[in-house]
Amino acid sequence: MKHNHSPLHSLLLVFTSLLVVTSNLPLQAECLNQEGLYLLRAKQDLSDPSSLSDWNPRHDFPCNWTGVTCNDNSVVTEVSLDSLSLDGPFPAILCRLSSLSSLSLSDNFINSTLSDAIISRCVHLTYLDLSENLLEGPLPPALASLPKLVYLSLSGNSFSGEIPASFGSFPAIETLILSANLLTGTIPKELGDLRTVKMLQLAYNPFSPSRLAPELGNISSLESIWVSGNNLFGDIPDSFNRLSQLTDLDVSSNKLTGPIPSWIFQLTNLIQIELFNNSFTGELIPGWSNLTALRRFDGSMNKFTGTIPDELTQLPLESLSLYQNQLEGLLPESIAMSPNLYELRIFDNRLTGSLPSQLGKNSPLKTIDVTGNFFSGRIPESICEKGVLDELILLDNMFSGSIPESIGQCRSLSRVRFGNNRFSGEVPVSLWGLPHVYLLDLHQNSFSGNISHIISGASNLSTLMIAKNRFSGGIPSEIGSVGNLIEFSANDNRFSGSVPEGLFSLRKLWRLDLNNNEISGEISVRIRGLKELNELNLANNRLSGKIPDEIGELPVLNYLDLSGNSLSGKIPDGLQNLKLNKLNLSNNQLTGDIPSMYAKEVYKDSFMGNPGLCGDDDLLGLCPKHRRHKNPGNSWVLVFIFVIAGVVLVVGFVWFLLKYRKFKKIKHKTLVVKWRSFHKLSFSELDIVDCLKEDNVIGIGASGKVYKAMLGNGEVVAVKKLWERSVRDDSYSSVDSMKDEFESEVETLGRIRHKNIVRLWCCCNAGKNKLLVYEYMPNGSLGDVLHSTKGGMLDWPTRLKIALDAAEGLSYLHHDCDPPIVHRDVKSNNILLDEDFGARIADFGVAKFIKVINKGAESMSVIAGSCGYIAPEYAYTLRVNEKSDTYSFGVVILELVTGKPAIDQQLGEKDLATWVCSTVDQKGVDHVIDPNLDCHYKEQICKVLDIGIACISPLPINRPSMRRVVKMLQEAATDPKPKATKEDAQLSLYYYEDVSDQTSLV
Structure with a gap:
């Protein structure tokens, strides 16, 4: 029915609208103009926008408010609120600002959907940036109808579904950015109808496998196209030869094949070509001299053959990356003439000869990586002539001679790797003390001489690898000044x-x-004092004296080898405090009884070659025969001594018992009043205190000792006693860290209930005595079981059950707690197993509530987590959300599939996530699956592997939520898909960019 409105009726509607807008605003807002009221309403729709504190009715001129720009007539034209931690729905009311042309809300927590109804109001916008938010749902087709829109960025959100065909009809768009979402379908051919677009970015979306649409070659105005990680296959369409304005071509991380097309040399405006991580083949054909504007070429991780052409290296390149190909021959001398070259990455090829003699003389080189070739000869003297060289990586070649003195003067260096070559002579003295070097690797060469005392100046050094050389002399005491040192490997030298x-x-x-x-x-x-020491190997030296009992105080020691020395005396009982994967004390001069914990057949080889050692009941067969017979000669003397000792012992015991009862009564009274219970208990606090004995210790970690407490009623619980930080770790200036950890765990576990979260029975906080009492998990942690001799107990159905249990626990934390909780230290050692191998998430000492984190960066100023499990976004942002837990859980899935730990020497410099992705991509899934698993479950295993790889996406936005992970694992358990192939696994790698020579997070 058609309505006819009178002017009075229209006026009434306007008045009503104003009432709606202002109804919830303070009275002071009455002095604001209409635009100020709209802005305040937008603020009101956001949750706790503390960063907009000056958006206040008392400030009656909105043009001075944060992020607001006005024209000369004091009319709002721009609102820019980037990176202000704003949380809430898209503030559609801002589109009522009649002159608003630019709206930017990038890098916030905007979390609604965008409907056509909302977008259609923003008709005046020319610039809209909503990137790096939490927007979801389909892309609204109405975006394409905004008549003035020139710039649109929606990257880094969770938009799903297909790109609407209407996106090919933007009337004025010049920049269209949709990268890093969850878009499916294919890249629509309708985008080829765009006539004004200059920049098109669609990278890292899980599109269906498809070819590049030839219609994209019709966009004559296109200057930059980015379609990385879009599941593209086939070749680059010949129609792209019409993109005469193209300056940036990025088709990396797909499955594109074929040779480099010859028409590419017709695009003379090209500045950057990114072809890496595809399957391009053939030689680098002639024609490069036509690309006079080319500054960056990356053809890495393909199957290129032949040589590196002189034409390419004669260009004024800034970056040349051709690593992981099959290139042969020499590196052309002309590369040294490039005046702009700062990056040269050609590792993992078959290149021969020497490096160009003038390399670095004319170029501001920052990064050189030629690892894994057959280069020989000397390092060019001029390689750091410009004084900006940062990384010099020459691993696994045949370089010889000595290190030039100029390298020792290159103070810009931070990463130096010369391992596994044929270098000789002494290391330049000044190289030992370079202040910015954090990794110095000289292993497996023929270097001689000493470690210089100047090493005290290497303030940033964290890894020193000089094994398998001919170094001699003493290790200088100044090495104790290198406070950041994490790894010191100097084995197989001549140190004295x-x-x-x-x-x-x-x-x-x-x-x-x-x-x-x-x-x-x-x-x-x-x-x-070495509280972080995980591996100690002093074998095959000339050490003497006793093994210090203090070794047993190293809380995270996992590997101990003291074999092949002249150590004497007894094996200290303190070693029983350790949880060692490897122990070797063989070939020494140790005597006495082997501690009961190690008097087992599995440790027999750990004690061979010690004639004076003897195990209980000669279990290990180590006792000499003459020690098995007692000498009766002086038995009466021994009897007399024992009688006197017995009398003294009885008297002393009675005195001690009286004193102890008095002390215990006082102590118990102090502790009991500090107990706090979270469940109805069937035991008393006194029962717990009585069980805190060293004999009951079942684990030692970075945060404290864990005791197994067998209570009087037959119940068993686990008790964690936190370390006294101020005593045990000088790096803590106070006990605040222990307090925070204790209170965080209590606050988190005390309020949640779930079958897959470890249950906190009660706690005690009495000064230095901080105790947490949990339900006891008889099978220990997943990490201990999976990566020890017990690993055979975990067949595939059990592993899948553990993964599903742990996923459900994390899903509960993320989606069912209010506010949601981020665990921040998900790892296999924090997943505990009950008697039926049911899994529980444990150790919430660094957990945080998500809404607390989002209020600012202070709570995220310290990285939490464990090596090998930390999400890569820690490298570039302090923002942490539940997707960080998803990454860590993905690593746990990879552990279950591969049977390998997150950090393992067998993986080289790669952590497990990097190794799995590169191995699956290059060799197939069969090379990563644990060979101990039953091959009949391969379909399920491959499906779970895909889930794990999806969880470790470098981009948080591409990782599934834990609720989605639970659903996928349930589907894998009940509905296995057909037998997986290498191609299936590679579909999960569309987003993964491998890099060479990655150092572990340690």
Whole structure:
């Protein structure tokens, strides 16, 4: 029915609208103009927008408000609110600003859908940036009808579905950015109808496998196209030869094939060509001289053959990357003449000869990586002549001669890797003390001489690898000044003297390997200071004296090898506090009984070659025969001594018992009043305190000791006693860290209930005594079971059940808690197993509530997590959300599928996530699946592997939610798909960009 409105009726409608807008605003808002009222209403729709505190009715001139720009007539034309942690729906009311032409809300937490009704109001916009938010749902087709829109960026959201065909009809669009979403279908051919677009970015969307639409070659105005990781196959269409304005062509990380098309040399405006991580073949054909504007060429991770053409290296390139191909021959001398070259990455090819003698003389080189070729000869003297060289990676070649003195003067260096070559001579003294170098790798060469005392100046050094050389002399005490040192590998050299005391002050040291040297003296008791030490190898030296009991105080020690020395005395009982994957004390001069924990057949080889050692009941067969018979000669003397000792013992015990009862009564009274229960308990607090004995310790971690408490009623619980940080770790200036960890765990576990979250029974906070009492998990942690000799207990159905249980626990934290909780330290060691191998998520010491995190960066200023599990976004942002947990859980899935730990020496420098992705891509799934698993489950295993790979996407937006992960795992368990192939696995890798020579997060 058609309505006829009178002017009075229209006026009434306007008045009513104003009432709706202003009804919830303060009275002070009455002095604002209409635009100010709209802005305040937009603020009101956002949750706690503290960053917009000056959007206030008392400030009656909105043109001075944060992010607001006005024209000369004081009319709002731009609103830019990037990176302000704004949370809430899209503020559609801003589109009522009649002159608003630019709206930018990038890098916030805008979390609604965009409907046609909402978008259709924004008819005046020329610039709209909603990138890096939490928007979801389909792309609204009405966007294409905005008549003035020139710039549109929706990247980094969760938009799904297909790109609407209407997107080919933008009337004025010049920049269209839809990358890093969840868009499906294919790239629509209708985009070829765009006539004004200059930049088109569609990268990293899970499109269906398809070819590049030839119609895109019709966009004559196109200057930049980015379609990385879009599941594209086939060749680049010949129609692209019409893109005469193209300056940037990026088709990387797809499955494109064929040779480089010859027509590419007709696009003379090209500045950047990105072809990496495809399956291009053939030689790098002639014609490069036509591309006089080319500054960056990346053809890495393909199957190119032949040589690197002179034509290419004669261009004024800034970056040349051709790593992981099949290139042969020499590196042309002309590359050294390029005046702009700052990056040269040609590792993992078959290149021969020497590096150009003038390399670096004319170029501001920052990065050189030629790892894994057959280069020989010397390092060019001029390689750091411009003084900006940052990374010099020459691993696994045949370089020879000595290191030029100029390298030692190159103070810009941060990463130096010369391992596995034929270098000789002494290392330049100044190289040891370069202040910015964090990785110095000289292993497996023929270097000689000493470690210079100047190493004290290497303030940033974290990894020092000099194994398998001919270094000699003593290890300088100044190495104790390198406070950031994490790994020191100096095995298979000729070092002598004692282990310097300063070495034991390195609080961050994780690996110490001095195996096979000539080191003498005793092991200092100061070794207790190495609280982060995971691996200690002092084998095959000339060490003497006793094994210090203080080694048993190293909370995370996992590997201990002291074999092949002259150590004497008894094996200290303190070693029983350790949870070692490897122990080797063989070929020493140890005596006495082997501690009961190690008097087992599995440890027999750990004690061979110690004639004085004997196990209980000669279980290990190590006792000499003469020790098995007692000498009766002086038995009466022994009887007399035992009688006297017995009397003294009885008297002393009675006195001690009286004193102890008095002390215990006082202590119990103090502790009991500090207990807090979260469930109805069938035991008392006194029962718990009585069980805190060293004999009951079942685990030692970075946060404290864990005891197994067998209670009087037959119930078993686990008790965690947190370390006294101020005593045990000098890196803590106070006990605040322990307090935060304790309170975080109590706050988190005390309020949640779920079958797959470990249950916190009660806790105690009495000064230094901080105790947490959990339900006991008899099968320990997943990490301990999976990566030990017990791994055979976990068949595939059990592993899948564990994955599903753990996923449900995380899903509960993320989606069913209010506010949601981010665990921040998901790893296999924090997944505990009950008697039926049911999984529980544990260890919430660093957990955070998501809404607390989103309010600012302060709570995220310290990286939480464990090596190998930390999501890559920590490298470039402090923003943490539930997708960080998803990444860590993806690594746990990879552990279950491969049977390998997250960080393993067998993986080289790659962590598990990197190794799985590159191996699946290059060799197929059969090379990553744990060979101990039953092949009949391969279909399920491959499907779960795909889920794990999806979870470790480098882009958080591309990782599934944990609710989605649970659903996918349930589908994998009940509805296995047909037998997986390499191509199936590669579909999950559309987003993955491999890089060479990755160093583990350690």
